[in-house]
Amino acid sequence: MTTYRDAGVDIQAGEALVERIKPLVRSTFTSGVLADIGAFGAFFAPDFSCFRQPVLVASVDGVGTKLKVAFLMNRHDTVGQDLVNHCVNDIAVCGAQPLFFLDYLATGRLRPEVAEEIIQGFVEACKANGCALIGGETAEMPDFYAPEEYDLAGMIVGIVEREAILDGRHVTDGDVLIGLPSTGLHTNGYSLARKVLLSHFSVHDRPALLGGASVGEALLAVHRSYLQPIRALIDAACVHAFVHVTGGGIPGNTVRVVPKGLRFEVDYTAWERPPIFRLIQELGQVPEDDMRRTFNLGIGLIAIVPADRKAEAMACLEALGEHPVEIGKIVTA
Amino acid sequence: MTTYRDAGVDIQAGEALVERIKPLVRSTFTSGVLADIGAFGAFFAPDFSCFRQPVLVASVDGVGTKLKVAFLMNRHDTVGQDLVNHCVNDIAVCGAQPLFFLDYLATGRLRPEVAEEIIQGFVEACKANGCALIGGETAEMPDFYAPEEYDLAGMIVGIVEREAILDGRHVTDGDVLIGLPSTGLHTNGYSLARKVLLSHFSVHDRPALLGGASVGEALLAVHRSYLQPIRALIDAACVHAFVHVTGGGIPGNTVRVVPKGLRFEVDYTAWERPPIFRLIQELGQVPEDDMRRTFNLGIGLIAIVPADRKAEAMACLEALGEHPVEIGKIVTA
DSSP states (O other): OEETTTTSSOGGGOHHHHHHHHHHHHTTOOTTBOTTOOSSSEEEOOOGGGOSSEEEEEEEEEOTTHHHHHHHHTOOSSHHHHHHHHHHHHHHTTTOEEEEEEEEEEESSOOHHHHHHHHHHHHHHHHHTTOEEEEEEEEEOTTTSOTTOEEEEEEEEEEEEGGGOOSSTTOOTTOEEEEEEOSSSTTSOHHHHHHHHTTTOOTTOOOGGGTTOOHHHHHHOOOOOOHHHHHHHHHTTOOSEEEEOOTTHHHHHHGGGOOTTEEEEEOTTSSOOOHHHHHHHHHHTOOHHHHHHHOOTTEEEEEEEOGGGHHHHHHHHHHTTOOOEEEEEEEEO | OEETTTTSSOGGGOHHHHHHHHHHHHTTOOTTBOTTOOSSSEEEOOOGGGOSSEEEEEEEEEOTTHHHHHHHHTOOSSHHHHHHHHHHHHHHTTTOEEEEEEEEEEESSOOHHHHHHHHHHHHHHHHHTTOEEEEEEEEEOTTTSOTTOEEEEEEEEEEEEGGGOOSSTTOOTTOEEEEEEOSSSTTSOHHHHHHHHTTTOOTTOOOGGGTTOOHHHHHHOOOOOOHHHHHHHHHTTOOSEEEEOOTTHHHHHHGGGOOTTEEEEEOTTSSOOOHHHHHHHHHHTOOHHHHHHHOOTTEEEEEEEOGGGHHHHHHHHHHTTOOOEEEEEEEEO
């Protein structure tokens, strides 16, 4: 691995790229980063002083076939944001605060200008989430990837007080499901979405239903971070659990935090489904159940809150400029 | 991401695979793993009690085009070991002890039997290094990867006492370079090695120079872990720095830990170069300098030790069954 601290990316990336990205990457450094030391690994000293029993929370993810849309659009500054935000959400819903992120970029032929755009995406999202970009690996693998293509993976580590871990154990009968809007498909369902949409449109077409956006723009909408609303609800002690709605949709992910003996009910008419999902369903004649198990359908995060804290939770979220919607509840099975 | 704790790999991997790998993955769990909690991230509680200023050390890496040899041999239980050991070495040379590992596996079409072999490799190497395999992501991306192919990335996190970080600052004039043998190419130089060897041989050929091994077997030799000798030298306070010899060879990596005002000298005749490297050089008419900057040439780890501790360091390594060789020294620039 190469640490971004000293060398930027792998040797073959060339001096020019390294010099260009160095200040970018450095701009993500938080107080935990031990800069200017070491050579083979990247160092991070968390501030453990505010934890009695600190627990590390880790997650690894990819962007999946959303990358194909980036290739078609020749736009590479958003996919890094998708990946960081996806990783941040996955550990934030456990109650953790992000500490640092590392990336893996594999490509057929490294184009420094594309690599720089990708890293700009990582940097932007890392800064927005207070997460340091401390290292990465850039691999040129001409026999694996098409010359203009690449794959990305990201790994995040965060920290949580042991007693503050959120894993669904507090979820109880009568809890309310509050949904927060997604910005689009986030990073799931792209195989189906591409199959349906790109057999009817090019990425540059602007179907009326999308209100001015091109198909490619709508598909590339950045997977948002929910770190701020998650932290606000935790700080207000208003929440029993969170659900990050990714592959498997609302049902596939909510089930992960519902204890035995309970189940969840969702009213799918409680919010307006964004146009991109209606377009996919109509054009592809996709059965409603497949839609629900493939896409977030406009809800990217669910907060499961005690019934008697619902009003407070809604107010807390609205104060942040969020648009929370009550979408369901927990009931006995 | 999916945590191996609860689900094994991604939903589409199928129940059968999940059930098969669950006990395998669990066998890597160390006391830090918080099992049976959480859903979106993986939890690890390091034992901080023996650290005054604990620092986390992270690294991410891939296997590179060595994977192509695994595809040709249809053998998938070694590449996971390569990846874990590469990651372990990268943080061990910083003075860190490994805590946990996460993997990313991307493939054109998930074949459960192949995925299981790969994960067996992760498991075997994680166990051997006392490192818990706590999570991973399995992505099926048919438009990115050939149906029978895959790419792998791994991320490791370890821990080190801040004052015990090894980064070359203690390296001084007169220090001795002690090399430890590699097991083969480890994970570097495979593009050149494949180009040369596979234009003369199939992976199943057994050239006399390899002493019975096939070309494929020699190329797939597992990147070994140096954790044990590294820890032994650290515990004996016999070492100023370590060099993990990866891409860039001995010169490209040793330079990372040599302070300004000093340089290193290596006697390339001090050890016998393993046959695989001689075969590549002869068949490919590869210039000596390219050999040195591409391959480890038989030395996978270098310990930089004070001159007056050399005998003790050699004895310490030999007691472990290692075959250390004095290969050079640090001199003023």
